[in-house]
């Protein structure tokens with residue numbers, strides 16, 4: 358197997374968390390044109406969506422979409438599991454992942470778009486309304502988030518893979534980039550979660566990889582777009 362991915366994107370991060378937790382050591386390949394406009398070339402034959410991640414099996418079959426890949430890995434390599442056995446806990450894992458994908462990620466999209474253009478062209482009305490939408494989506498997650506150091510229950514699950522990288526962007530990356538206060542102080546349960554999840558070695562590893570990728574990308578950005 359191999360994983361087409363980048364360290365900058367939160368979606369492959371979710372898959373890496375599962376791979377690391379299960380001890381599955383596979384090569385990572387960075388396709389062209391994911392975080393720039395250089396063109397995606399033959400990668401579109403591997404994944405017609407042109408997005409990361411894609412899991413490629415040894416027989417050449419390919420699978421896009423982070424959640425689908427995580428479920429496949431869980432089915433193929435069930436131990437150690439990142440999917441709780443209890444149906445209610447399992448539903449909570451899926452709920453947190455869905456709230457991230459359907460609400461938080463969608464709210465972040467205008468911010469990702471703004472980050473790719475010169476800050477002289479930023480429309481702060483649009484940025485502030487996107488940040489308000491991000492806060493609203495975090496309120497939904499605040500309602501359901503676990504209080505034992507993990508998104509659900511007291512061990513690492515697929516919900517942490519979905520949430521932790523997105524939370525880093527919402528609590529740290531976006532406020533710093535757009536010079537706005539972090540929503541963290543208004544979200545006590547999520548704030549406690551954010552502090553606690555970094556104590557898990559696997560979660561900490563993927564969070565650090567994301568910090569490193571952001572800081573490497575920052576070095577490449579023209580001065581007028583830098584944080």
Ligand SMILES: N[C@@H](CCC(=O)N[C@@H](CS)C(=O)NCC(=O)O)C(=O)O
Nearest residue numbers: 366368391407408409410422423424
């Ligand atoms: N729903 C997809 C989202 C994947 C996604 O949007 N990946 C971004 C990386 S941040 C991407 O590859 N963007 C490239 C592009 O849109 O051209 C998943 O969960 O895998």
